[in-house]
Amino acid sequence: MPQLGFLPRRACAALLSQMLRPPRAACLPAVCCHSQVAEVMLTSQLKPHQEKPNFIIKTPKGTRDLSPQQMVVREKILDMVISCFKRHGAQGLDTPAFELKETLTEKYNEQSGLIYDLEDQGGELLSLRYDLTVPFARYLAMNKLKKMKRYQVGKVWRRESPTIVQGRYREFYQCDFDIAGQFDPMIPDAECLKIMCEILSGLQLGDFLIKVNDRRIVDGIFAVCGVPESKFRTICASMDKLDKISWKDVRHEMVAKKGLAPEVADRIGDYVQHHGGISLVEQMLQDPRLSQSEQALEGLKSLKLLFEYLTLFRITEKISFDLSLARGLDYYTGVIYEAVLLQPPAAGEEPLHVGSVAAGGRYDELVAMFNPKGHKVPCVGLSIGVERIFHIVEQRMKTFGEKVRTTETQVFVATPQKNFLQERLKLIAELWDAGIKAEMLYKNDPKLLTQLHYCENTGIPLVVIIGEQEQQEGVIKLRSVATREEVIKREHLVAEIQRRVSQP
Amino acid sequence: MPQLGFLPRRACAALLSQMLRPPRAACLPAVCCHSQVAEVMLTSQLKPHQEKPNFIIKTPKGTRDLSPQQMVVREKILDMVISCFKRHGAQGLDTPAFELKETLTEKYNEQSGLIYDLEDQGGELLSLRYDLTVPFARYLAMNKLKKMKRYQVGKVWRRESPTIVQGRYREFYQCDFDIAGQFDPMIPDAECLKIMCEILSGLQLGDFLIKVNDRRIVDGIFAVCGVPESKFRTICASMDKLDKISWKDVRHEMVAKKGLAPEVADRIGDYVQHHGGISLVEQMLQDPRLSQSEQALEGLKSLKLLFEYLTLFRITEKISFDLSLARGLDYYTGVIYEAVLLQPPAAGEEPLHVGSVAAGGRYDELVAMFNPKGHKVPCVGLSIGVERIFHIVEQRMKTFGEKVRTTETQVFVATPQKNFLQERLKLIAELWDAGIKAEMLYKNDPKLLTQLHYCENTGIPLVVIIGEQEQQEGVIKLRSVATREEVIKREHLVAEIQRRVSQP
Numbered sequence A, B: 001m002p003q004l005g006f007l008p009r010r011a012c013a014a015l016l017s018q019m020l021r022p023p024r025a026a027c028l029p030a031v032c033c034h035s036q037v038a039e040v041m042l043t044s045q046l047k048p049h050q051e052k053p054n055f056i057i058k059t060p061k062g063t064r065d066l067s068p069q070q071m072v073v074r075e076k077i078l079d080m081v082i083s084c085f086k087r088h089g090a091q092g093l094d095t096p097a098f099e100l101k102e103t104l105t106e107k108y109n110e111q112s113g114l115i116y117d118l119e120d121q122g123g124e125l126l127s128l129r130y131d132l133t134v135p136f137a138r139y140l141a142m143n144k145l146k147k148m149k150r151y152q153v154g155k156v157w158r159r160e161s162p163t164i165v166q167g168r169y170r171e172f173y174q175c176d177f178d179i180a181g182q183f184d185p186m187i188p189d190a191e192c193l194k195i196m197c198e199i200l201s202g203l204q205l206g207d208f209l210i211k212v213n214d215r216r217i218v219d220g221i222f223a224v225c226g227v228p229e230s231k232f233r234t235i236c237a238s239m240d241k242l243d244k245i246s247w248k249d250v251r252h253e254m255v256a257k258k259g260l261a262p263e264v265a266d267r268i269g270d271y272v273q274h275h276g277g278i279s280l281v282e283q284m285l286q287d288p289r290l291s292q293s294e295q296a297l298e299g300l301k302s303l304k305l306l307f308e309y310l311t312l313f314r315i316t317e318k319i320s321f322d323l324s325l326a327r328g329l330d331y332y333t334g335v336i337y338e339a340v341l342l343q344p345p346a347a348g349e350e351p352l353h354v355g356s357v358a359a360g361g362r363y364d365e366l367v368a369m370f371n372p373k374g375h376k377v378p379c380v381g382l383s384i385g386v387e388r389i390f391h392i393v394e395q396r397m398k399t400f401g402e403k404v405r406t407t408e409t410q411v412f413v414a415t416p417q418k419n420f421l422q423e424r425l426k427l428i429a430e431l432w433d434a435g436i437k438a439e440m441l442y443k444n445d446p447k448l449l450t451q452l453h454y455c456e457n458t459g460i461p462l463v464v465i466i467g468e469q470e471q472q473e474g475v476i477k478l479r480s481v482a483t484r485e486e487v488i489k490r491e492h493l494v495a496e497i498q499r500r501v502s503q504p
Helices: A009-020 A035-039 A068-087 A109-114 A133-142 A187-202 A215-225 A229-243 A247-257 A262-272 A278-286 A294-312 A386-400 A421-433 A448-458 A468-473 A490-502 B009-020 B035-039 B068-087 B109-114 B133-142 B187-202 B215-225 B229-243 B247-257 B262-272 B278-286 B294-312 B386-399 B421-433 B448-458 B468-473 B490-502
Strands: A042-045 A054-057 A098-100 A126-128 A148-157 A171-180 A208-214 A319-322 A335-341 A356-362 A379-384 A411-414 A462-465 A475-480 A485-489 B042-045 B054-057 B098-100 B126-128 B148-157 B171-180 B208-214 B319-322 B335-341 B356-362 B379-384 B411-414 B462-465 B475-480 B485-489
Touching: A054 B133, A068 A148, A068 A171, A068 A187, A068 A386, A098 A133, A133 A148, A133 A171, A133 A379, A133 B054, A171 A187, A171 A386, A187 A208, A187 A294, A187 A335, A187 A356, A187 A379, A187 B421, A208 A215, A208 A294, A215 A229, A215 A262, A215 A294, A229 A247, A229 A262, A247 A262, A278 A294, A278 A319, A294 A319, A294 A335, A294 B421, A356 A386, A411 A421, A411 A448, A421 A490, A421 B187, A421 B294, A448 A462, A462 A490, A468 A475, A475 A490, A485 A490, B068 B148, B068 B171, B068 B187, B068 B386, B098 B133, B133 B148, B133 B171, B133 B379, B171 B187, B171 B386, B187 B208, B187 B294, B187 B335, B187 B356, B187 B379, B208 B215, B208 B294, B215 B229, B215 B262, B215 B294, B215 B335, B229 B247, B229 B262, B247 B262, B278 B294, B278 B319, B294 B319, B294 B335, B356 B386, B411 B421, B411 B448, B421 B490, B448 B462, B462 B490, B468 B475, B475 B490, B485 B490
Parallel strands: A208 A319, A411 A462, B208 B319, B411 B462
Antiparallel strands: A042 A054, A098 A126, A148 A171, A171 A379, A208 A335, A335 A356, A356 A379, A462 A475, A475 A485, B042 B054, B098 B126, B148 B171, B171 B379, B208 B335, B335 B356, B356 B379, B462 B475, B475 B485
């Protein structure tokens, strides 16, 4: 039963590993106990003086509260992701939850309908941010920054049909890392893939694969297969669904809904079934039809260089050049990537249909859209799908009944006697002032058993006991839940606690 | 020039103190360099294929981006606040950015007009949260929780006229700590005041005072002075402005706008000028007029008990019983409090008109408003006005030209020769894999001087240098910016760096 909470930060990685791997014995189920309640709807009777007698108490559709248990898991995951971003030299950035509506317009292709707009209450027209990439590009342009390596962690909002069972919500966190600036080809791009590998390995989610393609190769395929240029983006959006629906269904959408000639769709179909390593890049460079496209050639040459760098980073076995990868967003211009988990579900676990857990790509034109003179700032970046990762970790903890501590309290101040409130208040203030994490019950005369049960239930490791005898003798009882009880001098208490809690 | 970033967490307090106190010598101004740019508006020419030729690039009115420099300051402050909340045994909680509109309705008195509504795009009517208190109460009721000690840090939104110069925004962070549950009187209330003292002392913002009153005393004064009960809340809202405008103006609002009889207003005026300590509580308990009000007596007896506990916590010198304190929000039912800074501006600083920096109170009826059977869950809590605290710290750093590191990079990988990209990539991957924070330039053949300048500008303390000679001899040059250069064996590099960065 790993107990998280007051451990030093350097123990996090070890702990996370404990959390993620099934423990030998199953314990009490703890995580998610509130998340299910989010589904419960209550009808509420308001007080007489209020107009509306009934309404439903719930969170908005597609959103949820995070209980203390869930917050502990989330914090550990975010800590690990952010520490990786910092390891790669990223600076922090924060942008508002909403942007001017026109800042977001025409950046998201067919997904624009999913943007939440704010009501026009007089003033500017505003929309909730849809991702962290467009606000970053707006920030660069507004501040005339030519280069920046930044990370940002924050909520974004999309009015999608929520499939909560798969960890998809309308409000969710994104953790983004981006490198903006004019640099030599594929060096920052390779670093982005290295970061994805570090994070997904570090989180121990099981085996994973990062699919890589290039928007120029996608467009090149469209061009040589005969897609009219005006249909590139919409056909790309259809192709993006290949990880969720079959080629047959995607082909149907292309032909029936988007008016593509069947033979053009079939030619595309011949390409999108290919995936492999550097040798597939070489093979496609020789492809008689594809090599007629200048932009496809550029994309393929870029990928060749990328694979060279990935070899130096020793991560090529995690990378697959996949011609079916399209990425739906409008703003990508070069290399694109998406990480998926490969792990088959273990016995007793629900199958994990979580889709991609990390994704990103190169977007060299986006900043220029915000610049009055159209100055370009090339960018490449990635986004970690922490919400899905939470979902996986939670599922696993639920299955194996793992328990986490939701507080970091180190010491509990107890008394076996009545009329010791004043002493307890004086004592606990002294502990707080010394930086010790301490709690007591908010009762004048609590029973000793109630106090000790509280420690047990919340996992507090130390108990300080003060009663008449101790007070007379100027001592304190210090009881360690794990070991034994000791009587120590009153004036040594703070130092003794500090000694104990600093031990690993 | 204190350099924040890769120091261990325990050094934070010391560092914050450095940041907050003026350094002996003024250095480069760094913080806020982007925040001013938020005012700049650019007119942007979009690419030809797009419809709208011009629009303004800015953040929405009353909002701002936080630059990396600002993020460092914010993180240090939030870390200190959260660690205090955890020291007092609080659990974390997160709730959605928006709630059902009706969840927020009738909780905020005359401030309801400041709530941001989302556009009706089909589905539920939603509003952005206005504080973290109402969502907490909704969470308790929805999950049928009878007690909980929780903290929450998150953005809230209010459509106020922003006075950005005073650190007031339409989007801002709140840091809340609340204790829900039926306990013995005034013990949790006293802890809330203790927490406010710990945080404001810990942040070293200078001298401060916490004004304390009780909503029952306010109502009692209104009753004995002859305010009609139907006007209690609206007169209370006027009284709440006493920290911003004079009694004369408040009186005018009460009489001219809210139709209060002048003699009633004058009677209120006699009370609201009083402030003091426990002796004022005793004096008011004897006040012939006020003691006629049952609820005023209850409030005064509560404050008497509160002062007893504050004496045990040794914080009475920071507390002032202030009869003018009203707190505008509708939901308070008992003790209320508000912390203000007392420090006169130092030479060279702008006067700090920041209003209250922390506030809170008891709200025993709010949870019942969400409960179908009206079950009560008494609550008391506080909110730290971190936005204003950021403003103060930023102002001070600006005045004294302090510089902060915005990255935590420990090692830079450099080369003096051409054609060493591959070696640098291999080397830096090795450092990353060992958990070392490392950067290099994204250039095939950067100049050595450019590389060393980068280290200097960003404050990276160690440089690893690899060139032809080093490669032949199987060694690496490790240069410490602070001390000297050493040549060490290639295979010892990771261990040597780890030894150096772990030194205090």
